[in-house]
Amino acid sequence: MITRRYLMVRSAYAVATTFVAIIINFLLPRIIPGNPAVTILLTNFHYLPPGKVKLLEQEFGLTNSSMLYQFERYLVELFHGNLGISYYYYPETVSQVIGTHLPWTLFLLGTSISLSSVLGVITGRMLGFRAGSKTESATSTIFIGLTSLPFFWFAIILILLFAVEVPLFPVGGVFYILDTPGLNFKYISSIAYHAALPILTIVATTFPAFALTMRNTMANQNKEDYILMAKAKGLPERIISKKYAGRNAVLPVATHIILAFGYIVAGAFFVEVVFSYKGIGYVLYEAVTTKDYPLIDGIFLMITVTVIIANFLADLLYAVLDPRVELR
Amino acid sequence: MFSESGILHEIWSNGKARFGMIVFIIFAIIGIFGHFIYPYSPKATFVIWQPPTFAHVFGTDYEGHDVLSQFLYGTGVSLYVGASVALISVAIGTMVGMLSGYYGGIVDNIFMRFVDILLIMPTFPLLVILAAYLPPTNNTTILILSLLSWPFMSRVIRSQVLTLKERPFIKAAVISGMKGFTIIRKEILDHLMPLIIINAVYLLVGAIVAQAGLAFFGLGDLTSINWGTMLYYAQSEDAIVYAAWWWILPPGIAIAIIGIGANIFGNGITEIFGKRSGGA
Amino acid sequence: MNEVLLSIRNLNATYNADSNRSIHAIRDLNIDVLRGEVLALVGESGSGKSTMGLSILRLIESPHEIKGNITFNGVDEQVSVFDLDPYKIREFRWKKVAMVFQSAMNILNPVMRVEAQFIDTFEAHGIIDDYDKRINHYLELAGLGKKVRRLYPHELSGGMKQRVNIALALSCEPELLIADEPTTALDVVVQREVLYELRRLKEELNLTIIFITHDLGVASSIADRIAVFYAGRIVEINKKDEITNNPMHPYSKLLLSTAITLKTDKDSVLTQLEGTPPDLSVEIKGCSFYPRCPVRENACKSFTPNDQAKGEWVECIKPGAMNLKEVDNPRGERR
Ligand SMILES: Nc1ncnc2c1ncn2[C@@H]1O[C@H](COP(=O)(O)OP(=O)(O)O)[C@@H](O)[C@H]1O
Ligand code: SF4
Ligand SMILES: [Mg+2]
Numbered sequence: 001m002i003t004r005r006y007l008m009v010r011s012a013y014a015v016a017t018t019f020v021a022i023i024i025n026f027l028l029p030r031i032i033p034g035n036p037a038v039t040i041l042l043t044n045f046h047y048l049p050p051g052k053v054k055l056l057e058q059e060f061g062l063t064n065s066s067m068l069y070q071f072e073r074y075l076v077e078l079f080h081g082n083l084g085i086s087y088y089y090y091p092e093t094v095s096q097v098i099g100t101h102l103p104w105t106l107f108l109l110g111t112s113i114s115l116s117s118v119l120g121v122i123t124g125r126m127l128g129f130r131a132g133s134k135t136e137s138a139t140s141t142i143f144i145g146l147t148s149l150p151f152f153w154f155a156i157i158l159i160l161l162f163a164v165e166v167p168l169f170p171v172g173g174v175f176y177i178l179d180t181p182g183l184n185f186k187y188i189s190s191i192a193y194h195a196a197l198p199i200l201t202i203v204a205t206t207f208p209a210f211a212l213t214m215r216n217t218m219a220n221q222n223k224e225d226y227i228l229m230a231k232a233k234g235l236p237e238r239i240i241s242k243k244y245a246g247r248n249a250v251l252p253v254a255t256h257i258i259l260a261f262g263y264i265v266a267g268a269f270f271v272e273v274v275f276s277y278k279g280i281g282y283v284l285y286e287a288v289t290t291k292d293y294p295l296i297d298g299i300f301l302m303i304t305v306t307v308i309i310a311n312f313l314a315d316l317l318y319a320v321l322d323p324r325v326e327l328r
Numbered sequence: 329m330f331s332e333s334g335i336l337h338e339i340w341s342n343g344k345a346r347f348g349m350i351v352f353i354i355f356a357i358i359g360i361f362g363h364f365i366y367p368y369s370p371k372a373t374f375v376i377w378q379p380p381t382f383a384h385v386f387g388t389d390y391e392g393h394d395v396l397s398q399f400l401y402g403t404g405v406s407l408y409v410g411a412s413v414a415l416i417s418v419a420i421g422t423m424v425g426m427l428s429g430y431y432g433g434i435v436d437n438i439f440m441r442f443v444d445i446l447l448i449m450p451t452f453p454l455l456v457i458l459a460a461y462l463p464p465t466n467n468t469t470i471l472i473l474s475l476l477s478w479p480f481m482s483r484v485i486r487s488q489v490l491t492l493k494e495r496p497f498i499k500a501a502v503i504s505g506m507k508g509f510t511i512i513r514k515e516i517l518d519h520l521m522p523l524i525i526i527n528a529v530y531l532l533v534g535a536i537v538a539q540a541g542l543a544f545f546g547l548g549d550l551t552s553i554n555w556g557t558m559l560y561y562a563q564s565e566d567a568i569v570y571a572a573w574w575w576i577l578p579p580g581i582a583i584a585i586i587g588i589g590a591n592i593f594g595n596g597i598t599e600i601f602g603k604r605s606g607g608a
Numbered sequence: 609m610n611e612v613l614l615s616i617r618n619l620n621a622t623y624n625a626d627s628n629r630s631i632h633a634i635r636d637l638n639i640d641v642l643r644g645e646v647l648a649l650v651g652e653s654g655s656g657k658s659t660m661g662l663s664i665l666r667l668i669e670s671p672h673e674i675k676g677n678i679t680f681n682g683v684d685e686q687v688s689v690f691d692l693d694p695y696k697i698r699e700f701r702w703k704k705v706a707m708v709f710q711s712a713m714n715i716l717n718p719v720m721r722v723e724a725q726f727i728d729t730f731e732a733h734g735i736i737d738d739y740d741k742r743i744n745h746y747l748e749l750a751g752l753g754k755k756v757r758r759l760y761p762h763e764l765s766g767g768m769k770q771r772v773n774i775a776l777a778l779s780c781e782p783e784l785l786i787a788d789e790p791t792t793a794l795d796v797v798v799q800r801e802v803l804y805e806l807r808r809l810k811e812e813l814n815l816t817i818i819f820i821t822h823d824l825g826v827a828s829s830i831a832d833r834i835a836v837f838y839a840g841r842i843v844e845i846n847k848k849d850e851i852t853n854n855p856m857h858p859y860s861k862l863l864l865s866t867a868i869t870l871k872t873d874k875d876s877v878l879t880q881l882e883g884t885p886p887d888l889s890v891e892i893k894g895c896s897f898y899p900r901c902p903v904r905e906n907a908c909k910s911f912t913p914n915d916q917a918k919g920e921w922v923e924c925i926k927p928g929a930m931n932l933k934e935v936d937n938p939r940g941e942r943r
Pocket of ligand 1: 625652655656905
């Protein structure tokens with residue numbers, strides 16, 4: 001039951017935030033004194049064809065036209081999906097670079113978040129049941145430890161253990177270069193093989209937090225009157241834990257997952273860097289180290305907008321999950 | 329109501345909070361005195377890629393730096409960044425949160441919309457783009473991290489002030505004719521203390537991790553020696569391929585331990601003050 | 609058929625609220641509930657009425673404790689509630705004894721539609737046909753329309769939730785219904801409707817009802833017998849008319865005068881019961897009402913009650929001794 005008003009407020013915020021991101025993206029290269037992009041452009045890329053130089057000059061506000069005019073041009077280009085040309089991947093455009101690498105990130109994120117949510121809910125439910133026992137407090141302590149580990153460091157340790165010391169998995173990459181892309185078993189299994197450790201890293205560092213949230217809400221479910229009622233009604237333990245305690249305890253976890261979204265995206269980027277997994281995160285890292293400013297800008301905008309949209313969709317999904325959300 | 333020493337005593341008497349405190353104290357000691365006790369200059373070079381020996385307890389890195397010395401030195405830098413961010417964000421956040429929560433009105437309104445937008449905006453890409461354009465120094469990093477941290481802090485404070493405002497003792501103070509600012513200083517600030525402490529700790533650790541993350545991504549001052557840059561060079565100079573675990577482990581474990589310390593400390597604080605109605 | 613439907617012997621219920629405090633909410637309680645009667649449990653809040661209701665369904669779970677014996681003489685079999693295995697107790701609940709809970713606000717699962725909360729109950733008890741007809745029927749019995757079925761709990765008013773609870777409680781045709789303050793949260797008009805509904809249902813469905821209330825007036829309007837609770841024990845039990853016309857225990861008298869005063873609002877020796885019930889976390893020796901009793905004497909301190917679960921009894925060494933009009937200190941202030 002999503003009211004129109006709720007939808008409007010949510011989308012207004014989404015639009016406003018996107019707009020702020022666009023403004024940041026437009027202003028930063030233009031207001032920072034001694035624009036590093038310009039320096040790079042003029043020192044390293046003087047071999048660019050004159051047409052391109054002009055284009056890049058325009059992009060970085062090197063023309064003498066007014067800010068307002070520049071902003072207008074910028075918006076028009078943006079609407080046509082034109083984010084400029086990458087220095088590092090020259091002559092590919094930023095949009096092309098993003099297009100090639102984004103799918104890998106989406107694959108990594110989609111798989112990890114699903115696995116992590118499911119695992120978090122299931123283990124959290126089990127912990128909630130045993131709340132107070134020795135096993136439970138030991139597991140919870142370990143989980144607190146796991147949530148405190150930085151993504152990238154955990155990734156490094158995993159590589160060290162399972163790719164270098166005991167070479168079970170590849171040290172990096174997305175698939176074997178020699179594999180031919182397509183819907184064949186060899187290619188797909190190669191992808192899975194390469195994604196295994198990165199996904200393991202993301203899942204292992206994110207699901208404990210969800211599990212702990214689930215555990216806490218689950219443990220509190222015992223105090224709820226509807227749980228007492230469910231027992232009084234003679235419902236089987238299985239139904240109570242699933243449809244009553246579990247179903248209600250999942251709501252705060254869903255909120256937690258939605259809130260953790262941006263954090264997981266960032267984590268995935270680090271993991272990509274460590275595993276040389278050529279998704280957007282890795283490309284952003286390359287862009288940062290080679291000072292490929294158009295690419296940094298483009299990825300910033302793309303990620304921001306994607307996360308905003310994903311959050312918006314997740315909010316709608318949550319409203320479906322909890323009938324009480326009257327969405328004022 | 330409680331005095332400063334009272335609150336410290338209360339924290340110390342809780343096992344979890346005490347554990348967290350001890351962790352912080354140990355790191356603080358390393359951070360402050362590490363500069364004086366490292367065996368070699370962190371920039372001195374020896375034989376490269378040496379595993380731990382008696383001469384180099386944590387081994388050496390790709391350029392032959394003594395890892396222990398780098399770690400001892402770097403702890404101070406990492407803590408400096410973390411503590412600065414925590415201090416700035418707590419100061420601004422608490423002030424704005426209290427004023428905004430206590431007085432409400434249009435300023436509060438504008439400010440809340442601003443925070444809402446920041447809440448929706450994913451932090452990491454914003455951090456990256458800001459760090460990419462601004463001059464790469466540790467102070468820039470502190471500035472950026474503070475800029476992005478204080479609004480959340482102030483929001484937490486604000487909502488607590490809103491509930492405090494409804495409490496009888498505040499109402500009594502208002503009726504007795506106490507001035508708004510005096511009430512904030514004398515009555516409200518006292519009750520916010522647990523919340524401020526817990527958030528300061530999370531901010532501190534959050535900033536340490538964020539700084540390390542930025543450095544790992546090649547952003548910020550890469551010539552500075554700290555936990556983040558140690559990991560950055562370990563990654564970019566292929567410490568993994570050399571299986572140089574002695575180089576990778578210290579900064580990572582340090583980050584993990586201080587993170588665990590913060591979490592356990594947070595649980596302890598919630599145990600202490602959650603029970604009492606004034607709690608965090 | 610045995611005329612005693614439920615018999616409770618030596619019931620003790622202890623809440624272990626936290627590690628260093630145990631609350632003895634029921635202390636050595638004995639009572640028989642007769643088939644087909646409406647038995648009202650009356651007493652101040654905290655006297656253990658709800659706890660007795662929950663004990664019958666064995667809903668006092670670890671870390672809390674219950675001891676004693678509860679025998680249920682069902683139409684088809686006699687069961688000892690505390691000896692049932694997990695499967696059997698599940699069957700027993702709701703099918704033999706159902707309960708309308710005190711706090712209706714949060715009693716329904718917030719994320720399930722009303723009808724789904726009927727259906728899972730049916731499924732749990734092997735009722736597999738005619739869901740639609742059954743749900744409509746019981747909703748109607750409780751005075752609700754069909755459209756309630758598709759609603760979520762948050763879309764119901766307090767009174768509607770209470771009625772849904774009543775409909776649910778009836779839906780598996782229990783032999784005993786425990787109604788725990790079913791009208792307390794409701795406004796007076798709705799309160800009267802629900803009371804009327806319950807009495808009608810009792811006749812229609814041949815129910816036995818344990819009706820819990822802190823309001824003697826409400827109790828006397830619905831009950832056949834009344835049991836007066838004080839500090840985890842029944843201090844007096846008798847036919848309704850006896851209790852309301854001729855209460856024997858000083859506490860019953862005071863309670864009654866409170867009820868009358870509230871009703872008629874004329875001058876009376878007593879407007880409110882003064883003092884507080886004893887702390888249930890420490891052991892009580894002698895008469896539990898001693899500190900508040902206007903006619904206490906030294907002998908009361910060593911008085912050890914032993915009721916026999918007879919149909920009527922008073923737990924006092926000088927029943928009927930107190931005459932309200934003559935009492936100079938009816939509020940039991942310390943002299
Ligand atoms: N879940 C519980 N945990 C701890 N103490 C409880 C719990 N439920 C009831 N009690 C205590 O047990 C006593 C009896 O409560 P209850 O049976 O609810 O009384 P009544 O229904 O007559 O108001 C009270 O002192 C109450 O505080
Ligand atoms: S036993 Fe004594 S104290 Fe207790 S109610 Fe009777 S007269 Fe009062
Ligand atoms: Mg009750």
